[in-house]
Amino acid sequence: MSIEIRHLTHRYSEGSVFSTVALDDVSLTIQDGEFIGIIGHTGSGKSTLVQHLNGLLKPSSGQILIDGQDLHGEHVNTRALRQRIGLVFQYPEYQLFEETVAKDIAFGPRNQGLSKAEIDGRVRYAMDCVHLDYDRFAEKSPFELSGGQMRRVAIAGVLAMRPSVLILDEPTAGLDPRGRDRILTMLEELHQKEHTTILMVSHSMDDMARLATRLIVMASGKVAMTGTPREVFAQQEKMLSLGLDVPAAAQLCRALREKGYDLPADLYRPEELREHILRLRQSGSEGRDPVAE
Amino acid sequence: MLNDITMGQYYPVDSPVHRLDPRIKLVDTLLFIVAVFLAQSFVGYLLLFGFLYGVTRLARVPFRMLLKGLKPLRIILILTFLLNLFFTPGEKTLVAFWGIRITLEALRQAAFYSLRLAFLVAGTSLLTLTTSPVALSDGIELLLSPLKKIHFPVHELAMMMTIALRFIPTLLEETDKIMKAQMARGADFESGNLIARAKAMVPLLVPLFVSAFRKAGDLAMAMESRCYHGGEGRTRMRVLKLTRNDGLALGAMLLLIALVVLEGVLL
Amino acid sequence: MQQDMRILLEDVSYTYEEAAAPALSHVSASVRPGEFVAVLGHNGSGKSTMAKLLNALYIPTEGNVIVCGYDTRKEELVWEIRRRAGMIFQNPDNQIVATVVKEDVAFGLENLGVPTDEMLPRVESALAAVRMSQYADSAPHMLSGGQKQRIAVAGILAMEPSIIIADEATAMLDPSGQREVLETLHALNRQKGITVVWITHFMEEAATADRVLVVSDGEMVLTGTPREVFDQVDRLRELHLDVPPMTALAADLRAAGLPVQPGILTVEDMAKEVDRLLCPSKSAT
Structure with missing residues (x-):
């Protein structure tokens, strides 16, 4: 089941002086079978976005198409469509x-x-x-x-x-490492065995690195970045400028590249770093200085 | 929107009336109620109305806010009016139909009683419009404090009011969240008859109660760890001090009562 | 020497009413003045029970808990202990009492019977210490989770405590809120010498402490500096606790035959170590 979001804008307390724009002209397509990680600060619009996807919030403007059908269109059974999209709230x-x-x-x-x-x-x-x-x-x-x-x-x-699509808003918040691992393993299985499309809002870059096939980075109600974890985590400056971290392995990759080591720019998994360090160790065993000074 | 509910009717502007000591405002409101009952004629009511209007202007509260306060009571007001109109005995018949006779005395009484009710409500509305709930609970605590001598739990009552005020917005937020979560599971809070709707509230109310109890337990522990042990030996950061304006406000109210009484005697 | 300890746990056990097994069994530990100690463990490991024992909210079933020289068993000392060992809890919403920030900060002072004219200056300086002065007149429910927790810290700070116990104070916050609260406590620890007991299941937070105590199933299983504790990668994994990613990477490299030194905690540590391993010439200069 695919979800298409077209020019979605949402204002809270519309018409009053307190009106704030939570989502600002967001357009996105979510394909069947994706595992999407949604990242962003509190107030970046990510919770507002996911609540639109099963019709709990109505767009101020724009459309949400589910398998081509407008969620709020006339002649559309909103309730039936909504049931195909499961939403798990924070602290469910x-x-x-x-x-x-x-x-x-x-x-x-x-x-x-x-x-x-x-x-x-x-x-x-x-x-x-x-x-x-x-x-x-x-x-x-x-x-x-x-x-x-x-x-x-x-x-x-x-x-x-x-549901054909499962949306989870910070499913591991407040859990200890053991509880968190159980939930993540379970989601991994759902995605792989049941082919459920999953959207997960999370603050944990390590969880995202482990599970997501694509990341959506939200900032100030807009989509700031989107791409595979590899593509997103490689843009460390941009992430930092949005006040977001990248996984420790990606940070190490950057630190080593700055020291002049020959590494691809887009490593973000600890295993990858391990392989590359071992490789460097072998090739550099003659004591070659990596910095060409 | 949630914020509106918390603040109740409070109309947050700065005015001499808003700045008055909440104790004086509470006493004034009580005296105003006395004045309403003392007023025996429409001339007396004119005095009351003038006073109410003047204070409302002074408080920089739009007069329609007072009328808005009457809205929830409109059915009672109409009922009061109609009952008095139909069932008050009298001499001078104005109209008669279907065996019902409406007399001049009845009309007068109907107008009088429904206006009395309106004055009572408008007067207390003025109090809540110009006094924040926190100030109000402080005022009540201080006014009731002589009752401590007869072991009336004044401090506990005030603490309960403060905590209730503090948690209303939190619980409203929670209600909204739980409601959405159950709607995402296909719950329907809007359709069906009364029984179906009451039943639909169970998935909302149970989690809400569970949460309220958890909050109460947590809060009790947090208060204890901050050395809370009841009102004994407790001091307060905010101390209310009476000013010249408070004296004036009390004086003005006593003057109103005197005028109302005088008018009753003279006319 | 034991008299100099801020906190002393002597063979402490605690069993909840109706519980079969003790939540905490035979734990002995001590905390020096000015120390920042992290207690790391799973939910249900007994770490929150430990927190409540330190504030005389619970009294040990066996053994003694001595806080600032006061035995928590002595009922008449309860208020002396609580004013010296303040506590912040997990849920930011459920520990704020008043409807205005500065009045909440004053709550503890009011309970202690501090004279009215001393109160406002103490409240103001406490709010300044947690950098929340501009919110003095705000309603608590309008603040973020991290800000609410800082208000809770200010409420304790106003009481001029020697110890602050944070019982999973960041578990319900977002990353920026977590950082705010942890940094606030570190600053108070550095600048005012306040002893901090930081109870958490986040390994990243424990890594910033002077010393880490690991509890599991009611027992204290590991203790030492963060570097000493986290180097025991296998033991931590056995306990299903997180290992800092760089420490884990160091262990993996070691397993692959690289002579990686112990005590790797941060990305910086690891980058330096890679330098040392790959370019001995460079690190020698």
């Missing part, structure tokens, strides 16, 4: 409300009007996706679980609606 565990994990996950499918058997199947599928054992957790109260487990229940609640 705060939305849990049912007595049991299974019931909470079933909330979405129930709203879709599915049959009991189908709902049960969806719940099992979703719990499997987030690595929660059905027999162990289904009948537990979600409020008895750990923070990381609660978050996975909340994500399962969205996955149970079987």
Whole structure:
């Protein structure tokens, strides 16, 4: 399923003196099967952008086309379209409300009007996706679980609606490294095995480096940069000027290039740096000075 | 928008009325209510209206803001008017239809009672329009402080008001977030009959309560770690001091009462 | 010598009511005056329990907690301890009491019964120390997460504490907010000599401390300077904790046979080390 955003502008408190432009003429296309990382400061417009994609916010101007259909067009079933795009908010565990994990996950499918058997199947599928054992957790109260487990229940609640596109707003915020790794591994599997298109808002460049096939960098309501992680992280100056970091490996790559070492400019994975340093070590074992002075 | 709700009716401008001590404004409001009940004629009401209008001008609050305060009460106002109009006995019949007789006395009484109600509401609106909720809760605490002697929990009451004021915007933000999250799961808060809608609120209310309780627990711990142990031995940074204007405001209100009483006696 | 310690944990255990296993078991540690100590661990490792023991919010089930020379067991000393060991919590929203910033900063002073005319100067200087003076009259809910946390810091600072305990104070903030709060605490530590106990699960933050204590399953498993602790890459991975990326890279290179020196933490460290390994001539000059 493809999403096309055309000249999307959004103003908050429109018509009042407090009116602020959150999105300013944003145009983007998201292809089927992409894993997109959205980066930007708080207030750069990234949360506003993702809330438009399933129709929770209406554009002040511009269009959102889902498989060519205008999300807010006349004669379009907005509700049906919206259901194909799952949205996981920040700290989604705060939305849990049912007595049991299974019931909470079933909330979405129930709203879709599915049959009991189908709902049960969806719940099992979703719990499997987030690595929660059905027999162990289904009948537990979600409020008895750990923070990381609660978050996975909340994500399962969205996955149970079987969206073609999954959008997550900072899915790892507040989690410890173990909890974060579980979520990231789970998203990686969803993308690779289920071919779900994923959009993830995150502040963590390392998470982005690990997962994203394309990055969108937002700044002041506009798309400031877009490209593969390799392309984006290679432009370290531009990232820094936007107040954003690049992964440590990319920083090292730049530091070594400045010292005169012969390295490609666009390395950003630690493994790549390791290979290149080992290669330099071998070729430079004669004690050749890399800086031609 | 969220900010509007927090501030309630407060109309944030700087004026001599806004700067008055909240205690004096509270006392003045009470005295105004007394004056409303003391007024026995439309001439007295004219005095009240003049006073209200004058203070509103002095407070640099548009007069329509006062009228806006009456809007939520319009049904009660109309009801008061109609009930008095139909059911007050009297001599001079104005009109009669379908067995109902409307008399001059009834018309007078209907107008009188609904105006009285309007004055009461407008007077208290003027208080909340010119006094921020924080100042108001401070004023109430200080005015009630003599009650501490009979072990009335004045400090606790004021602390509760402050915390409520502090958390209203936070909880509103949270409500908005949870609502959106459930809508993303296909929840429908808008359609259906009353029962369906009430049921649809469960996915909103449960998380909201859970969050409010968590906040309460966290806050209690944070307050304790900052040495909070009730009102005993506590000092305040903000101390209210009465000024000359406060004296004038009290004097003006007493004058109004005197005039209203005098008018009642003379006419 | 133990008298000179700001904080002393003597064989401390703590078990929550109704809990089967202790949240913290037999932990002994000490913090010197002016030290910046990070406590690193997972959620549920016992690190937050430790924070609450330091502020007499919890009393140890076994062992003793001595803060600024005061035993937290002695009930009459609770307020003496709390005014000296201030605490910031995780959720910025849930620790601000008042509707105006400067009044929130004054909250602790009001509780201590500080005279009214002393209060405003103390509030103002506390706000200046966290660089929030221009927001003195703002409503807290209009501020960013990082700003709210700085207000919480100011509220403690006004009470003139010897110790500030930050219990995952940055876990809910964005990167710029995280930086703001961590830098504020470092500045207070340097300039005013305030002892800081920084509880976190972010390895990057722990790396900036003078000393790191690693807790796991209620026990203290590692302690030392950040370089000493993070060099134990295998042990940290075993505990599912993050290793700084450059330290991890150093370990990988070492595994590939390169004689990389221990103690690599930052990109700068690594770049220097690569220089040393690849161009001995250059690093000798």
